[in-house]
Amino acid sequence: MPPTPAAAGPSPAPLRCRRWWLLGGIAALLALVLVLPQVLVGERSPETEARSFLQAILDADTDTVREHMVEPEEGVLDVALTDQVTLAAEERVDRFTIEDTTIDGDTAQVTATLSLGRRTQETTLHLTRHREGALRRPVWELEPVELPVMRVAVPVSAPAVLINGVEVPLPEDVMATQAFGLVEVHLVVLPGVYQVSAPEGGEAVTPTTVRSTIPPVLGPWLNSLIEIGYELTETGEEQLGTYLIDTALAECARSTQPRPENCPFGASEEVTGEGAWKILTPPQIHVAGGAAGYYDAYGYGGLAEFTVTAEDGSTTVQRVPIEEAAIGMMDREGRFYGTWFGNQETTYY
Structure with missing residues (x-):
């Protein structure tokens, strides 16, 4: 009697099929999880x-x-x-x-x-x-929205601007465009009411504060230029006065011309020859205030003497008062400079 063949084992095909169905179900579930929220949320208006x-x-x-x-x-x-x-x-x-x-x-x-x-x-x-x-x-x-711009004139000596008490540093290349006065900067801001000032500048100056209102505008908008700066303290007035006398006036005294340009004194028109100046009494300096980074000053009560020596050795002496307007300014390092307005060939407005 021939031997009975061994019973065949179960076919692996159904098992592989079930695995593919399982993987397919997982993939479908993941797709549903990813897609359904987008479908349900829909389009934001x-x-x-x-x-x-x-x-x-x-x-x-x-x-x-x-x-x-x-x-x-x-x-x-x-x-x-x-x-x-x-x-x-x-x-x-x-x-x-x-x-x-x-x-x-x-x-x-x-x-x-x-x-x-x-x-x-x-x-x-x-x-x-x-x-x-x-x-x-x-x-x-x-689409991109344009915001309003605040225009501010800032002293060249100020490395930053204070807005609502918050210090906003300014790029060095912006402030290096000129040596004296104010530099105009344009700042993007949101609508609001802002208190704008220069930062503290030392014992010689006190910052001034300006209030600027930016209306509730979205779009191209520029405010009228606002100027911030420094008022001089007594110390600042003394420093400016010292420069006008010890430097600017001393330079005038070294001139040999009877009417030296940008100097607060000059001999009368009949005096034509060269000579020597001497400051007998330095003037008193009054600082009247300033604008745009410059300070108006006035010298008075001084006395100067001009001596002309002729070829024969005789001398002519003329004494004249020192009384003239001057202007002062601060440079980027906060140092004071100044010049007198006397004997100018050019008229300044």
């Missing part, structure tokens, strides 16, 4: 995107604002666009209202009213729809 941006302005969230702002033009600085500066503003945008939303194909406009205290201003935000992701989900994107 243009108004929702606009509200998000406007809320960032209310919250002084400058990081979010920067994501949607127009790149500043050359020479315009964004160093003042910080949470710290904006939150310290005396007033800032406190509410907004969506007035209208218009959709035309893949473009939209959202009109809103911004409020800053009692001031209101209507603005229009522009959005564009594009599609992203595997499902080409439509997304509304805010």
Whole structure:
């Protein structure tokens, strides 16, 4: 009797099939997890995107604002666009209202009213729809928004500007354009009321503070130029007076001309020859104030003497008062300089 063949084992094909079904089910589940939220969330409306941006302005969230702002033009600085500066503003945008939303194909406009205290201003935000992701989900994107610009004239000696008490450093190359006076800088800011001043400059000067209001505007806007600077203390007036006498006046005294240019004294017209000057009594200096980084001063009560020696050895002496206007200024290192206005060939206005 032939032997009975061994019973065949179970076929591996059904097992492999079950494994493929299991892997397929897991893949389908993952796809569902990834896709379903996008399907359920749907498309964010243009108004929702606009509200998000406007809320960032209310919250002084400058990081979010920067994501949607127009790149500043050359020479315009964004160093003042910080949470710290904006939150310290005396007033800032406190509410907004969506007035209208218009959709035309893949473009939209959202009109809103911004409020800053009692001031209101209507603005229009522009959005564009594009599609992203595997499902080409439509997304509304805010077009870059231009922010207002504050124009400030800053003393050349100031390395920074104080806005609402917050120090905002200024790039060195901006301040190195001139030796004296004020340098105009343009700063991107959010709407608000700002207290602007120069930083402390030592015992010779006291910073002046200017209040600047940037209305609730989104778009190209420039304020009228505001000037910040320093008032001279008694120490500063003494330092300027010392320079005008010990340096500027001393230089005049070394002249051999009867009417030296930019000097507070001069001999009468009939005196034509060269001679020697001598300061008999230095003038008193009165500093009257200043503007645009320059300080007006006036010298009075002084006395100078001009001696002309003839070929025969005889001398002619003429005494004249020292009484003339002068101007002072500070350089980038905070040092005082000055010049007198006397005997000028050119008229300055």
